[in-house]
Amino acid sequence: MKRVYNFNAGPAALPKQVLHRAQEELLDFQDTGMSVMELSHRSKEYEKVHQKAATLLQELLQIPNDYEILFMQGGASLQFSAIPLNFLPSDKTANYSLSGSWSEKALKEAQKIGSTHTSSTAKETGYSTIPSQLTLSTDAAYLHITSNNTIFGTQWWEFPSTPSYIPLIADMSSDILSRTINVEDFSLIYAGAQKNLGPSGVTVVIIKKELLEQCPSNIPTMLNYQTHAKNKSLYNTPPTFSIYMLSLVLDWVAEQGGIEAMERINKEKAELLYETIDQSEGFYIGHAEKDARSHMNVTFNLPSEELTSNFLIQAKEEGFVGLGGHRMVGGCRASIYNAVPLESCQALADFMKSFQAKNR
Ligand SMILES: Cc1ncc(COP(=O)(O)O)c(C=O)c1O
Numbered sequence: 001m002k003r004v005y006n007f008n009a010g011p012a013a014l015p016k017q018v019l020h021r022a023q024e025e026l027l028d029f030q031d032t033g034m035s036v037m038e039l040s041h042r043s044k045e046y047e048k049v050h051q052k053a054a055t056l057l058q059e060l061l062q063i064p065n066d067y068e069i070l071f072m073q074g075g076a077s078l079q080f081s082a083i084p085l086n087f088l089p090s091d092k093t094a095n096y097s098l099s100g101s102w103s104e105k106a107l108k109e110a111q112k113i114g115s116t117h118t119s120s121t122a123k124e125t126g127y128s129t130i131p132s133q134l135t136l137s138t139d140a141a142y143l144h145i146t147s148n149n150t151i152f153g154t155q156w157w158e159f160p161s162t163p164s165y166i167p168l169i170a171d172m173s174s175d176i177l178s179r180t181i182n183v184e185d186f187s188l189i190y191a192g193a194q195k196n197l198g199p200s201g202v203t204v205v206i207i208k209k210e211l212l213e214q215c216p217s218n219i220p221t222m223l224n225y226q227t228h229a230k231n232k233s234l235y236n237t238p239p240t241f242s243i244y245m246l247s248l249v250l251d252w253v254a255e256q257g258g259i260e261a262m263e264r265i266n267k268e269k270a271e272l273l274y275e276t277i278d279q280s281e282g283f284y285i286g287h288a289e290k291d292a293r294s295h296m297n298v299t300f301n302l303p304s305e306e307l308t309s310n311f312l313i314q315a316k317e318e319g320f321v322g323l324g325g326h327r328m329v330g331g332c333r334a335s336i337y338n339a340v341p342l343e344s345c346q347a348l349a350d351f352m353k354s355f356q357a358k359n360r
Contacts, residue, residue: 002319003016004319004320004321005319005320005321005344005347005348006321006322006340006344007320007321007322007323007333007334007335007336007340007344007348008321008322008335009150009174009195009297009322009326009333009335010150010173010174010192010194010195010200010335010337011194011195011199011200012194012195012196012322012335012337012339012340013337013339013340013344014198014199014245014249014339015249015252015338015339017252017255018245018248018249018251018252018339021248022244022245022248029045030045032045036049036240036241036244037240037241039240041234041237041238041240042234046240049240049243049244049247050071050232050233050234050238050240050243052247053071053243053244053246053247053250054069054071056247056250056251056254057069057204057206057246057250059254060177060250060253060254060258060259061176061177061181061183061206061259062183063183063206064183064184066208066209066210067183067206067207067208067209068205068206068207068209068212068229069204069205069206070204070205070206070207070225070228070229070233071202071203071204071205071228071233071238071239071243071246072202072203072204072205072228072233073201073202073203073238073239074203075192075200075203076102076171076173076190076191076192076203077105077192078203078223079106079171079190079203079205080105080106080108080109080110081109081112081113081223082223082225083106083110083142083144083169083188083190084109084110084112084113084114085113085216085219085220085223085224086214086215086216086219086223086224086225087141087142087167087169087211087214087215088110088113088114088115088141088142089114089141089216090114090115091139092114092115092139092140092141093114093115093116093117093137093139093140093141094110094113094114094115094116094117094140094141094142094144095116095117095118095119095136095137095140095141095142095143095144095166096110096116096117096118096119096143096144097118097119097120097121097131097134097143097144097145097146097160098118098120098121098122098123098131099121099122099127099130099131099145099146099149099152099154099156100122100127100146100149100150100151100152100154101127101149101151101152101326101328102146102149102150102151102171102173103144103145103146103149103171106144106146106171107144110144114141117135117136117137117140119131119134119135119136119137119143120132120133120134120135122154125289126152126287127149127151127152127154128152128154128287128288128289128292129154129288129289129291129292130154130155130156130157130292134160136162136166140162140166141166141167142166142167142168142169142187142188143160143162143166143167143168143169144169144170144171145159145160145168145169145170145171146170146171146173147159147170147171147172147174147175148172148173148174148175148178148294148296148297149174149294149297150173150174150195150296150297150326150335151297151299151325151326151328151329151333152287152288152297152299152329153286153287153288153293153294153297153298153299153333154288154289154292154293154294155175155292155293155294155295155296157291157292159181159185161185167186167187167188167208167211168185168186168187169186169187169188169189169190170186170188170189170190171190171191172189172190172191173190173191173192173195174191174195174196174296174297174335174337175196175294175295175296176189176191176195176196176197176204177196177197177253177259177262177338178196178259178262178263178266178295178296178337178338179259179262179263179266179295180259180260180263183206186206186208187207187208187210187211188205188206188207188208188211189204189205189206189207190203190204190205190206191203191204193242193246195296195335195337196249196296196337196338196339197246197249197250198242198245198246198248198249199241199242199245200242201239201241201242202238202239202242202243202246204246205225205228207225207229209229211225212225212226212229221235222235222236249339253338262338265338265342266295266296266336266338267295268342269295269336269340269342269345270293270294270295270296270298270336272342272345272346272349273298273334273336273345273348273349273352274286274293274298275349276349276352276353277298277300277352280352280356282303283302283303283356283359283360284300284301284302284352284356285300285301285302285303286298286299286300287299287300287301287329287331295336296335296336296337297333297334297335297336298333298334298335298336299325299329299331299332299333300331300332300333301330301331301332302331302332307359308330308331308332310359311323311332311355312324312332314355315348315351315355318351320347320348320351322334322335323348334348
């Protein structure tokens with residue numbers, strides 16, 4: 001069986017052990033005589049899966065009891081609308097820190113719903129840095145950040161702090177579970193699953209119970225966080241297979257040693273690639289400034305479009321998949337989420353060195 005070096009940005013690599021386990025359990029899930037996809041979402045067998053995913057997430061991220069863990073649908077993109085619908089009243093202003101295209105998209109959705117303020121932006125550096133010099137409007141409803149910028153390859157290493165009455169909200173779609181965070185620093189964290197958590201289809205939301213009290217009753221039921229909190233994310237049919245896969249991925253993370261282990265390995269993987277870039281004497285040009293470099297998405301360019309194109313063609317021939325940069329920015333990007341093994345990064349670093357030697 002052929003398995004490639006998968007550097008896809010999302011959906012992305014899944015741990016091989018998880019895929020094997022899903023395969024083993026596919027036809028007959030825990031003596032039910034059916035697959036987990038065929039179980040009723042109201043059955044006790046499925047309920048256990050659902051509960052296990054929430055419990056494991058709570059343990060791994062050390063989520064305090066005054067937070068709810070929700071499993072929603074619609075991807076991180078639907079959260080861009082749900083957040084202002086729930087937490088932006090007409091007499092307040094939503095604050096956004098812009099660190100890339102995803103935060104711009106989040107802001108755009110909020111602008112359709114109410115008043116907004118750009119607290120800081122790194123647009124002028126081509127999103128090669130993390131924005132600094134934050135200004136909060138006096139009537140701030142919340143501050144929204146994107147913790148890791150999947151497209152540009154930058155990551156917040158020190159989160160902004162807000163006064164306790166201004167909720168800090170973070171889109172952690174592309175770095176959740178990759179490093180230790182203090183959940184209590186945030187009032188709401190959300191992440192589409194398809195990078196570090198599992199397959200696409202489920203969006204994890206971690207929300208402070210206090211914030212739930214603010215959800216207005218006159219918004220669409222499915223976009224109201226209270227609906228999902230009150231019904232343990234079983235108000236309607238949840239994406240049961242995605243949640244099952246999430247539970248297997250969380251099991252795997254725990255077996256690897258939890259988030260601290262993930263963080264250590266991710267650092268090692270990222271350093272391998274950044275060292276290759278830095279030692280290439282300008283052949284590989286990293287997009288992100290050094291102090292903003294992401295440990296999840298390593299973005300770089302080659303000296304010409306022709307070389308970039310040849311690099312991508314040859315990489316593909318050698319079994320490296322997903323190295324093309326996002327269609328908006330071009331160049332190259334290696335997404336090295338939790339499930340990408342160190343060996344894949346070593347193989348890529350070796351390939352980069354040999355390509356450089358042949359093409360300098
Ligand atoms: C940081 C970030 N936010 C949001 C999204 C959009 O996620 P979805 O496709 O789940 O809506 C992505 C997708 O890549 C992302 O990387």
